[in-house]
Amino acid sequence: MPHHYTYPRAALTVDCVVFGLDAGALKVLLIQRGIDPFKGRWALPGGFVRVDETLDEAAARELEEETGVKDVFLEQLYTFSAIDRDPRERVISVAYYALVNLADHETRAATDASDAQWFPAEKLPRLAFDHVEILATALKRLRGKLRYEPIGFELLPPKFTLTQLQHLYETVLGTKIDKRNFRKKVLGFDLLEALNETHREGPHRPAQLYRFNPAKYERLKKKGFLFEL
Amino acid sequence: MPHHYTYPRAALTVDCVVFGLDAGALKVLLIQRGIDPFKGRWALPGGFVRVDETLDEAAARELEEETGVKDVFLEQLYTFSAIDRDPRERVISVAYYALVNLADHETRAATDASDAQWFPAEKLPRLAFDHVEILATALKRLRGKLRYEPIGFELLPPKFTLTQLQHLYETVLGTKIDKRNFRKKVLGFDLLEALNETHREGPHRPAQLYRFNPAKYERLKKKGFLFEL
DNA sequence: TTTACTTCGTGTAACAAGCACACGAAGTAT
DNA sequence: ATACTTCGTGTGCTTGTTACACGAAGTAAA
Numbered sequence: 001m002p003h004h005y006t007y008p009r010a011a012l013t014v015d016c017v018v019f020g021l022d023a024g025a026l027k028v029l030l031i032q033r034g035i036d037p038f039k040g041r042w043a044l045p046g047g048f049v050r051v052d053e054t055l056d057e058a059a060a061r062e063l064e065e066e067t068g069v070k071d072v073f074l075e076q077l078y079t080f081s082a083i084d085r086d087p088r089e090r091v092i093s094v095a096y097y098a099l100v101n102l103a104d105h106e107t108r109a110a111t112d113a114s115d116a117q118w119f120p121a122e123k124l125p126r127l128a129f130d131h132v133e134i135l136a137t138a139l140k141r142l143r144g145k146l147r148y149e150p151i152g153f154e155l156l157p158p159k160f161t162l163t164q165l166q167h168l169y170e171t172v173l174g175t176k177i178d179k180r181n182f183r184k185k186v187l188g189f190d191l192l193e194a195l196n197e198t199h200r201e202g203p204h205r206p207a208q209l210y211r212f213n214p215a216k217y218e219r220l221k222k223k224g225f226l227f228e229l
Numbered sequence: 230m231p232h233h234y235t236y237p238r239a240a241l242t243v244d245c246v247v248f249g250l251d252a253g254a255l256k257v258l259l260i261q262r263g264i265d266p267f268k269g270r271w272a273l274p275g276g277f278v279r280v281d282e283t284l285d286e287a288a289a290r291e292l293e294e295e296t297g298v299k300d301v302f303l304e305q306l307y308t309f310s311a312i313d314r315d316p317r318e319r320v321i322s323v324a325y326y327a328l329v330n331l332a333d334h335e336t337r338a339a340t341d342a343s344d345a346q347w348f349p350a351e352k353l354p355r356l357a358f359d360h361v362e363i364l365a366t367a368l369k370r371l372r373g374k375l376r377y378e379p380i381g382f383e384l385l386p387p388k389f390t391l392t393q394l395q396h397l398y399e400t401v402l403g404t405k406i407d408k409r410n411f412r413k414k415v416l417g418f419d420l421l422e423a424l425n426e427t428h429r430e431g432p433h434r435p436a437q438l439y440r441f442n443p444a445k446y447e448r449l450k451k452k453g454f455l456f457e458l
Numbered sequence: 459t460t461t462a463c464t465t466c467g468t469g470t471a472a473c474a475a476g477c478a479c480a481c482g483a484a485g486t487a488t
Numbered sequence: 489a490t491a492c493t494t495c496g497t498g499t500g501c502t503t504g505t506t507a508c509a510c511g512a513a514g515t516a517a518a
Contacts, residue, residue: 407477407478407479409478409479410476410477410478414476429485429486431485431486432485432486432487433484433485433486434483434484434485434486435484435485
């Protein structure tokens with residue numbers, strides 16, 4: 001059942017840059033393409049937008065279909081429209097980026113992705129289409145956003161230690177942060193709740209566990225509060 | 230000459246939020262729709278994306294066609310995709326925002342816009358489609374960006390006084406700023422060049438004119454410099 | 459049970475940045 | 489000459505940022 005229009009129309013896709021934190025390294029989830037074009041090449045998970053769904057829905061759907069990842073922080077990034085970014089025909093792609101807690105998300109191959117795998121953000125394979133550019137944009141956005149919005153928690157398990165949080169910031173921003181100053185600042189925002197639990201990791205003193213409280217953040221935001229690291 | 234595709238495709242448009250500064254008030258350029266839907270209603274300038282142009286090109290083209298505004302700061306904002314945002318059919322719109330120096334840009338009506346006019350950003354008429362939402366997003370972005378990137382100059386003539394610049398920040402951010410502190414900070418960035426000219430405005434001491442130097446900004450940015458007001 | 463090992467958790471002093479604040483200078487108009 | 493208006497400048501106080509070191513708490517092995 002073909003559909004016809006008076007003027008030619010570009011095809012619309014979504015692509016997702018999925019960030020995860022693993023052993024202190026920032027990783028990106030890629031799928032190996034099972035079909036042409038770029039068969040065998042690694043690519044961002046994504047696919048065509050259906051005419052009866054929003055872009056947010058399309059991004060979430062494709063992400064789950066191709067990698068099994070769902071219920072994660074997912075936000076629109078930028079729309080890419082270079083004329084020849086797809087060799088088949090005119091395709092415009094709305095890019096999204098996601099932050100996931102790696103421990104929760106065992107990856108899974110499905111549908112037209114023959115394989116899904118995590119790669120270090122700094123050592124990527126050759127990518128299909130203009131996906132390097134999309135990735136670079138996503139990284140820039142992640143680094144920018146991390147500094148002035150408390151979204152880093154999305155990359156950690158619900159309960160985490162301050163040392164884990166600090167390592168997250170150091171890894172993503174590529175800086176070295178002083179332990180005492182970091183803790184003073186972060187706790188000063190009053191967004192974290194100390195739990196009655198500790199986390200043992202190796203033969204040494206266990207660390208206090210904390211939890212992020214989004215409600216507190218919303219309340220503070222309304223009062224013109226600024227998170228800034 | 231109809232075009233047909235295996236699956237239905239959404240139509241793609243661009244919409245531009247054009248900001249200008251006039252007599253100390255932030256204004257937005259709107260056009261009055263000459264055709265249905267929403268005939269007679271005010272709307273953002275914009276239109277359908279052609280299949281052989283990028284989104285940036287489409288935004289610049291539509292902006293010039295409908296309002297005569299060209300060669301201005303124009304940046305992609307966000308892509309809007311609510312299912313029923315257009316009553317005719319599925320239309321996805323990529324929004325852009327532009328900053329223009331009002332003095333330079335006499336508006337002009339053209340093609341399918343029966344009229345173009347500046348409105349105060351705080352007192353808008355009823356708008357077509359989901360354009361209120363787009364506008365709100367643009368305002369938020371403008372305010373956010375102004376604080377940490379030197380883009381405000383785009384709203385002023387090439388040569389401006391520090392008082393004008395200060396009023397710009399006060400107007401857009403809705404704050405009151407101390408004169409001496411503002412000047413100290415802004416000049417401290419070393420992004421402005423004092424000219425050998427002054428600006429007379431009324432029967433009193435004339436003010437020193439300055440010019441923004443984008444090259445200096447680029448150089449500083451590479452050294453990890455942060456603009457922040 | 460003592461010792462070795464490792465991370466956890468904490469305070470202070472020097473320094474830099476932000477903020478509040480007032481007045482003489484330089485023009486024009488009468 | 490005087491009145492009027494905006495221009496352009498400096499200082500002290502308060503606040504936030506940075507640099508920095510050591511005892512506490514736990515495990516493992518001798």
